[in-house]
Amino acid sequence: MAPTFPKPIKIIFLSILLLIKIKITYGQPNQSILVFYMQDVGKGPNATVLPIIGIKDKVWSYNTFGTIFAVDDPITLTSSPTSTQIGSAQGIITVTSQDGANVNIILSIVFNNAQYSRSTLEIQGTSRQHENLRELSVVGGTGRFRFARGFIVFETISYDASNNQSIIRLTITLETP
Template identity: 30%
Template sequence: MSNFLQFTTFSLLIIYYFTLPSLIQATFGRIIEDEEAQQLGLGLKKEKLSHFKFYWHDIVSGPRPTSVKVVSPPKNSSTAFGLLNMIDNPLTVGPKLSSKLVGRAQGFYASACQKDIGLLMAMNFAFMEGKYNGSTIIVLGRNMVFNKVREMPVIGGSGLFRFARGYVQARTNTFNAKNGDATVQYDCYVMHY
């Protein structure tokens, strides 16, 4: 009888050892099949590539700036290393601030280079026009401001841009050296469902 009890105990331990991890994993995460994704309303259809072109207006001067310095750089920094600006910048169809508003760039940029003028950009392009109203594209990357073209990754989005990925290219359109205001053309290439 003791052999039977030992065998049963050993068998139960083996079963427990091999099934417990899968039971724990099943409660933590799981693969969602296409049919279930449709039932959950995740919006996963055929993936497509979209291109958006708009102008980003960084207004640091005047009575209503859209970019506000939160942290000043040390006085001895030639690159403004440590500078941090919060932004709520208009996104327009054309280079003039008076052109049609299609969204806002909300987030921050920080001077992250000690030897060059380079920014860490973290921003949401929050759209407010047409079928994209309420959807966002998230950009996070390095912006070497004196390069003619700067490329930064699109790391996600919301609304029509769930599961988004891609990149943006930034080109300075105008920069006012006296007051610091800038207009930058953004070409955004984004894969989404």
Template identity: 30%
Template structure:
């Protein structure tokens, strides 16, 4: 025997629905506000400062232990390599020689994102291991037209000493080997952080 809802049960269903809604979304004041302003000092953030860091980025595609691995090859008919993707775990050093003191790693990827020129989309976390920046990171994302003398990409965030980081990096090619594809770039980072 099938049962149907009578008009007498409608107030009961409405009451139950209101009760369930009020339990799911309690009206308890400011404790459950989606967003609200806070004092930056409550997070330990002091005066914002601008830091300039210079280091060298080593992209090693050759040898027994490359730091850059092509994970998606380009199509055969592309003169610019449009479409390739390379994952990186590149050393960052204090000087231009790979034997120079390592200050961190660039971890992320670059991809050929231009059909008419060699223009890369780069997304990297710079993870530092030296001095007061040990354990801190900042993230760079942007366009790198590699044959331009100076290229600029954005700093879009960070962690540790680089929390809430913003700024930019300028890149200059220090050395490039067309046979292997290995390269060294000079990075000048200008980073606003707390």
């Protein structure tokens, strides 16, 4: 003979099972991969990344511990600098390792195109700047990317040392609720 349970316990048990089913069915995040290009210019009248402060009597550079840079790089659809601009990467880069190998990045990708207008992605982490592929965290977002989590891979696809100009592919893997 099967055990019998009082009616309130049966109701509670069935309610818990229903909530678990709802969470499994409807609580799965959506994953997407976005690819954009960052146009980074460090010299000249159209510079988009500039040192703003550093250690007194030291050269302010990407290899000098303590140097802090302000960034406002265009984000484009393709690697061409004349490609459609869909936003900008705005934030701060700080050289945080004594040997200059690592920088800490706090960056907001601010979109201005129709598809993602008024949305942002928030990027944060340590970038091993002498490596071609650098992975950082996506820690949040606004608008279409509200509650986003994931990671971003920065890949330098070209660098012109004479103009201090880089084109960086941004491959963003996101999970949104």
